Amino acid sequence: MSNVCSTGINMIAINLTMNYGFSYSLYEYNFTAIYSSALITISIQRLSWYWDFDDFSLINSNGSELLLNGGFEMGTTAYWIYCNPYASSYSGVIMSAAQAGRNHSGIYNWQDAAEPYPDFLAQNVSLTIGENYTFSFWLMADSGGGQVLVNIYQK
Structure with missing residues (x-):
């Protein structure tokens, strides 16, 4: 379903199915811009x-x-x-270390269990056509599992 969070030409689609962990893992992906902007979803x-x-990051070739x-x-x-176009239960929230102590770094992280x-x-970002980028984030699943789709829509 297309919505404000999923528009443009899907250039990178990463489908993660993760199992029980209780520790953070780093996921990192490289791509070259073919358009001047992107929607990281x-x-x-x-x-x-x-x-x-925690710690979503998009770094350009200059390290910015x-x-x-x-x-x-x-x-x-x-x-x-x-x-949250489907009004799913257990939707995402920002958690503080004081609430859950589940942050990778800093004080806050994003916790989600939509069902x-x-x-x-x-997040929308400006790109330079032909430049290389690295998108990364840290992810932890407590028990069970689920699916995370990461899309980079260039437009």
Whole structure:
């Protein structure tokens, strides 16, 4: 289903099915821009329990960070677009270390367990055509498993 969190030409689609872990793993992907902007979209749907995300990052070839508030350290979803088009239960929230102690770094992280349908986090970024980029994030699943789709829509 296309929505404000999933528009453009899908250039990279990463489908992660993750099992029980209780420790963070780093996921990192490289791509070359063919358009001047992109919508970085994370779609989360759980099978059971929660997923914790932290430290989303998009680095250009000069080493500059392009995502804003990638670790949610503002304590809000500032600069992110949040979509829950199916009104799923257990949708995503920002958690503090004091609440759950499940952050990878800093004080805050994104926790999500949307069911029965996914919810979405997205951020628009400007790109330079022909430049190489590295998108990365840290992810932990507590028990059970689920599915995370990461899409980079260039437009």
